[in-house]
Each structure stands twice: as C-alpha cells, then as structure tokens.
Amino acid sequence: MSVALALADGRGARTAARRNLAIRLASILFILAIWEIVALLVPPIFLAPFHQTVIAFFELSADGALPRATLATLAVLFLGLSIAIILGVAIGLLMGRYRTVRWVLEPYVNGLYSTPTVAFLPLVTFWLGLYLAPKIAIVVLIAIFPVLKNTAAGVATVGTDYLEPAESMRASELALFIKVIMPATLPFIMAGVRLAIGRGIVGVVVGEFFTAQSGLGGMVVFYASKFQTAEMFVPIIVLVTVGVCLTELAKRLQSVLAPWKESERDQGF
Amino acid sequence: MTDVITSAGSVRVPSLSTRTKFYLTTGITFVLLMSVWELVGRLTNPLFFAPISDIVVELVKAILDPRERLLTAFLQTLSVLVPGFVIASVLGVAIGILMGRRNLAYQTLDPYVTILYNTPRVVLIPIFMLWLGTGATMKIVVVVLAAIFPVIVNTMLGVRDVSAQLTEPARSLKATERQLLHKVIFPATLPFIIAGIKLGLGRALTTVIVAELFVSVSGLGGMLHTAATSYQTAKMFVPAIILALLGILIDGLLSRLERATVRRYGA
Numbered sequence: 001m002s003v004a005l006a007l008a009d010g011r012g013a014r015t016a017a018r019r020n021l022a023i024r025l026a027s028i029l030f031i032l033a034i035w036e037i038v039a040l041l042v043p044p045i046f047l048a049p050f051h052q053t054v055i056a057f058f059e060l061s062a063d064g065a066l067p068r069a070t071l072a073t074l075a076v077l078f079l080g081l082s083i084a085i086i087l088g089v090a091i092g093l094l095m096g097r098y099r100t101v102r103w104v105l106e107p108y109v110n111g112l113y114s115t116p117t118v119a120f121l122p123l124v125t126f127w128l129g130l131y132l133a134p135k136i137a138i139v140v141l142i143a144i145f146p147v148l149k150n151t152a153a154g155v156a157t158v159g160t161d162y163l164e165p166a167e168s169m170r171a172s173e174l175a176l177f178i179k180v181i182m183p184a185t186l187p188f189i190m191a192g193v194r195l196a197i198g199r200g201i202v203g204v205v206v207g208e209f210f211t212a213q214s215g216l217g218g219m220v221v222f223y224a225s226k227f228q229t230a231e232m233f234v235p236i237i238v239l240v241t242v243g244v245c246l247t248e249l250a251k252r253l254q255s256v257l258a259p260w261k262e263s264e265r266d267q268g269f
Numbered sequence: 270m271t272d273v274i275t276s277a278g279s280v281r282v283p284s285l286s287t288r289t290k291f292y293l294t295t296g297i298t299f300v301l302l303m304s305v306w307e308l309v310g311r312l313t314n315p316l317f318f319a320p321i322s323d324i325v326v327e328l329v330k331a332i333l334d335p336r337e338r339l340l341t342a343f344l345q346t347l348s349v350l351v352p353g354f355v356i357a358s359v360l361g362v363a364i365g366i367l368m369g370r371r372n373l374a375y376q377t378l379d380p381y382v383t384i385l386y387n388t389p390r391v392v393l394i395p396i397f398m399l400w401l402g403t404g405a406t407m408k409i410v411v412v413v414l415a416a417i418f419p420v421i422v423n424t425m426l427g428v429r430d431v432s433a434q435l436t437e438p439a440r441s442l443k444a445t446e447r448q449l450l451h452k453v454i455f456p457a458t459l460p461f462i463i464a465g466i467k468l469g470l471g472r473a474l475t476t477v478i479v480a481e482l483f484v485s486v487s488g489l490g491g492m493l494h495t496a497a498t499s500y501q502t503a504k505m506f507v508p509a510i511i512l513a514l515l516g517i518l519i520d521g522l523l524s525r526l527e528r529a530t531v532r533r534y535g536a
Contacts, residue, residue, distance in 0.1 A: 023376035031381070046400060103294040108302075114520035115513035116475040119489075121482070122497030122505055126317055201389040206479055209391070217392065224395035232399075236392050243387040 048230035056230040057237070065219070070238055073204055073215035076132065077242075080139025081200045087140070088147030088196070089189055093177060095148070096155020096185070113145040118206055125211055135207035135214075142203035146195035154188025155181055190254040197246045205239065319503035327503045328510060339492070343511060346488035349405055350477050353412025357473070358466055361417040365424025365465075366450065366458075375425075382421055390415040390472060391479045403484040408477060415476035416469035420462065427461025428454055459530045467523040474516055 032050050039049035048056075060066040095102045095109070121138060128134040158181055166180050208217025216235040223232035285293075303321050310320025319327075331339040367374045368382070394411055401407035431454050439453050481490020489508040496505040 020372070020376045023373060024380055027377040028380055100294060103291055104298045107295060107299075111513060111517055114471075114516040116471070116478050116516055118475055118478050118482070119493060119509040119512045122493060123502075123509075126497075126502065198387065198389075202391055202475065205389045205391050209479070210482060220392055220395050224399055227399070229399070232396070236388075236396070239392055240384055240388045243389060244384065247387050 044229065045227035046229065048228075048233070052230040053233045053237070057234045060231065060234050066234065066238065069214070069216050069219045069235060070242075073208065073217065073239075074242070076135045076139060076207065076215065077200055077204045080136045080203065081143055081196060083136065084140045084143040084196055084200065085147055085193055088144045088192065089151050092148040092151025092189075092192075093155055093181065093185070096152040096158075097177075097181065102152070109145065109148060113149060117141045121206065121210055130212040134211045135204065138207040139200050139203035142206075143196035143200040146199065147189065147192035150188045150192030150195075151185060154185035157188070158184045186257055187254070190250070190257055194247065194250040194254060197250050198243065201239065201243050201246070315502060316500055317502065319506060323503040324506045324510070328507050331504075331507045339507065339511070342487070342489050342492045342508065346477055346481065346490070349408040349412060349480075349488065350473060353409040353477075354416055354470060354473050356409070357413045357416035357469055358420055360413070361420025361465065361469070362424050362462055364417075365421045365462075366428055366454070368421065369425040369428025369458075370450075370454075382418060385414070386418040386422055390476050394476070394480050394483055398483065403486075408480045408484075411476055411480055412473045416473040419468035419472065420465040423461045423465025423468070424458060427458035430461070431457045456534050459534050460527065463523065463527045463530050467520070467527060470519055470523065471516070474512070474519070478512065 035047075035050045039047045039052075057066070091105070095105055118138075120141065124134045124137050124141070128137055162180050162184055163176065166176055171179065204215065205217035205220075208215045209221055212218075213221055216239050219235040220232055220239075223229075223235075306321045308320075310318050310323065331337040364374075364378065368378055369375070390411070393414055394407075397407045397411050401410060435453055435457055436449060439449050444452070477488065478490040478493070481488040482494050485491050485494040489512055492508040493505060496502075496508070
C-alpha cells in the first residue's frame with residue numbers, strides 16, 4: 001500500500017518536474033523569438049538578432065579575442081578575490097577576537113561597507129595607474145567588506161563552550177585560532193565569500209570600463225562605441241555565465257565545507 | 270551602571286569603564302589617522318593625495334558656494350536614485366509575491382531572475398546608453414534593473430517561507446486570496462522585503478555612480494569625473510565624501526527599519 005503510494009507520488013513529482021521544465025523552455029524560446037522579431041524591426045545599431053550574436057560568439061572565439069579577454073578578466077578577478085579573501089578573513093578574525101582591534105577599525109569598516117567604493121575609482125587610478133594594479137585594487141576594495149564583516153560576525157558567535165575547554169587545556173592563542181575559531185567561523189566566511197564573488201565581478205567590469213580598457217568589460221565598451229550590437233552581447237553573455245557559475249560553485253563549496261550551518265549577513269553593494 | 274558583574278557574581282569596579290575605554294580608543298585612532306592623513310597629504314605630490322585640511326576646506330566651500338553646484342549635482346543623483354528605487358521596490362515586491370505564490374509565474378520568470386540577479390549590473394549601462402541615450406531615463410532604467418532583483422528574490426523566498434501554520438488558519442476561516450496576501454503573507458514577508466530593499470539600494474547607488482562616471486556630465490559621479498580629469502585631488506574627495514555619507518545614512522535608516530519589522534513581525 002505504502003509502496004504504491006510512494007510510486008504514485010514519484011510519478012506525480014516526475015510529471016510536475018516535466019511540466020515545469022516545459023514551462024521554462026517555452027519561456028526561454030518565447031524571449032529568444034521576441035529578440036529575433038524586435039531585431040528585425042529596429043536598425044541593427046540598436047539590436048542585432050540573436051542568431052547573429054551566436055555567430056559573433058563563434059567568430060570572436062575563433063580569432064582568439066574572446067578567450068584572451070576572458071582570461072584577462074578572470075586573472076584580475078581571481079587575484080583580487082584572493083587578496084580580498086585572505087585580508088578579509090585575517091582582519092575579520094582579529095576584529096572578532098580582540099576588542100581593541102574592533103574598536104579601532106569598526107567605524108571605518110562600517111563606513112566603507114556602506115560607501116559605494118566605486119567613488120574612489122579616480123583616486124585608485126591616480127595612485128596605481130591604468131593597467132593591472134588598479135583593477136585588482138578595485139576588486140579588493142569592493143569585495144573585501146562582506147568577507148571581513150561576515151568573519152568578524154562569525155567569530156563573535158564562537159561561544160565559550162568551544163573556547164573554554166581548549167583554553168583549559170592550554171591551547172596557545174595560535175592553536176585556538178587554527179583549531180577552534182577558524183573552523184567554527186567557516187560557514188560565515190563562506191557566506192562572505194559568496195557575496196564577495198558577485199561584487200568582485202562588478203569591480204572587475206568597472207575597472208575594465210574606466211582604466212585601460214581590457215578584458216570582457218573593455219570589449220563591451222569597445223563594441224558598444226562602434227554600435228556593433230551582435231559583438232557587444234557576446235562578452236556580456238560570457239560575463240553573466242561566469243557570474244552564475246562562480247556563484248553556484250561558491251554555494252556548492254559552502255554546503256561541502258560547512259554543511260551544518262546556513263547563515264549569512266549582507267548589506268549589499 | 271559601569272559595574273561589571275563577573276561570572277563569580279562578585280561586583281568589581283574597573284578603573285576605567287568599558288565605555289570610556291571605547292571612546293578613548295576610537296578617539297585616539299581618529300586623531301592619529303587624521304594626523305597621518307594630513308602629514309602624508311602635505312608630503313606627497315598634491316596630484317596624488319590631499320591633506321585632510323584642504324579637503325575640509327573644499328567641502329565647506331562646496332556646501333556654502335552655490336557656484337560649486339554641489340547641491341545641483343546631489344539633487345541630480347537623487348532624481349535618478351529615488352524614482353528608480355521606488356519603481357524597483359514596488360515592482361520587485363509584486364513580482365516576488367507572484368513568483369512565490371504561483372508556480373507558472375515562478376517557472377516562467379525564474380531563469381531570467383537567476384541570470385539577471387547574477388549579472389554584473391554595471392555591464393547593462395553601455396547597452397542602455399545605446400538604447401535610451403545618456404539622459405535620466407537611461408539611468409533610471411539601469412537603477413531599476415540593478416535594484417529590483419534582490420527585492421524579487423528576497424520577497425519570493427519570504428513568501429515561500431510563510432509557513433502553513435500561518436496560512437492554514439486563515440484559509441480555514443475562508444479568507445480570500447486577497448485577504449490572505451494582505452493580512453498574513455505580506456506582513457510575514459516584510460522583514461525579507463526590507464532586507465532585499467537594503468541590498469537593492471546598495472546596488473542602485475553603485476550603479477548610479479558608474480552611470481554618471483560614464484556620462485560624466487551630471488550628478489555626483491559627474492562631479493567626481495570633472496575633478497578627476499582636471500587633477501583637483503582635494504575637490505575629488507567632496508563628492509566621494511557626500512556619497513559615502515549618503516550610503517551610510519541610507520544603510521542606517523534601512524537597518525533600523527529592518528530591526529523594527531523583525532521585532533514586529535518576526536524573522
């Protein structure tokens with residue numbers, strides 16, 4: 001009896017899943033059809049039809065421009081994110097553990113977290129020039145605060161039930177950090193990292209727009225200024241794909257590294 | 270008040286209260302930081318950095334002298350931010366509720382919401398400049414697109430989170446769908462909505478500035494651009510400081526609202 005019920009349930013769930021997939025596919029096809037139709041009606045400098053964007057994708061891939069730009073963007077993103085994560089975790093741990101560090105840094109951290117850091121873009125280019133360094137710096141500036149704030153908030157939740165036994169066994173401060181505080185804070189750190197990725201991509205693109213134009217962001221501006229809309233959409237689609245994939249990866253990583261706890265704090269930007 | 274009760278239960282009077290220590294630490298840090306800033310600013314090439322005193326002078330000048338057009342720029346930025354933001358919030362909540370309640374709407378819209386939520390929103394600026402020009406319409410549309418997705422996603426998650434424990438009693442009392450939305454789902458979702466709005470506003474602010482840097486003629490972003498391209502470093506800090514204050518103010522207000530709704534309706 002119960003087996004039959006379960007089977008029926010499974011079948012019901014499967015039809016529902018199939019129906020949902022059908023709705024999604026129909027929705028995507030509908031938008032692509034609209035894209036093609038609108039592109040036929042407006043001049044190509046406003047919108048190229050979807051199939052031309054697909055052709056442009058293969059052309060730009062074949063002549064190496066797209067892979068080069070993607071690599072340039074990813075390099076800046078990974079360097080910037082690595083620095084942001086390492087610095088953010090280190091400062092966050094110290095701020096969470098030591099009251100004095102928290103008091104010294106907190107006003108500036110909170111202020112900068114709420115500040116749209118792109119406002120400091122001209123200053124960064126004055127200091128660091130136009131090439132790799134300012135782009136990395138912008139990514140770090142934009143991405144560090146979610147990691148830092150989440151880490152600090154995570155350390156604050158590590159209770160005395162964890163700390164006191166370790167302390168009573170004479171764990172050194174360093175051992176305490178590595179063996180107790182870091183693991184207990186990991187879910188918070190990962191939540192911060194997830195937020196940092198999304199913001200980091202915005203940082204790269206802003207850097208590529210306004211310093212020496214390079215990478216996928218530079219490609220968007222270049223083709224937009226030449227009104228080549230088919231080519232313009234190609235780097236945009238790649239950027240979106242990178243964003244979706246990295247966020248998904250971070251989500252997976254979060255549930256692998258810290259499956260026991262889902263929490264995040266976010267203030268956006 | 271300043272007495273600290275230790276875990277043993279005995280009362281100990283510290284030589285300095287925690288509060289005094291806090292004010293001393295932050296105060297000393299602030300004075301030190303400003304001194305270093307001033308010193309570095311005086312010693313380096315004025316092209317690269319400006320001493321804090323020069324920046325304060327520029328800030329006061331910009332506030333007092335209407336020829337500096339600070340107020341105009343500020344209002345220009347707000348005139349994009351406010352309508353864009355209101356549209357994003359209202360539409361976002363509506364779409365979020367629809368997606369949370371109706372499977373058809375969810376399946377139809379979810380692919381786009383997921384994609385656009387993860388799109389670096391600044392990349393939309395060149396596209397919409399092409400389509401809508403460089404005026405306020407383009408900026409408002411871009412702000413709406415930057416701010417709406419966190420609102421949609423949060424509202425949707427909130428609506429789905431409203432437990433049957435809350436909706437079923439209302440249903441059994443024959444509440445209509447409209448009543449259910451008004452009296453049960455919306456209030457229970459409010460903390461999520463505010464959190465989404467807070468996220469969206471941050472994104473909106475960044476996007477306005479990038480759009481204004483792009484177009485470079487209006488708003489605080491335009492002011493930033495003008496000062497930067499004429500290498501007036503001290504002046505460049507003025508819009509940056511105003512933007513920072515605006516961000517902190519908005520964030521503070523929304524955090525307060527968030528806490529109030531959580532207190533009232535539960536998280």
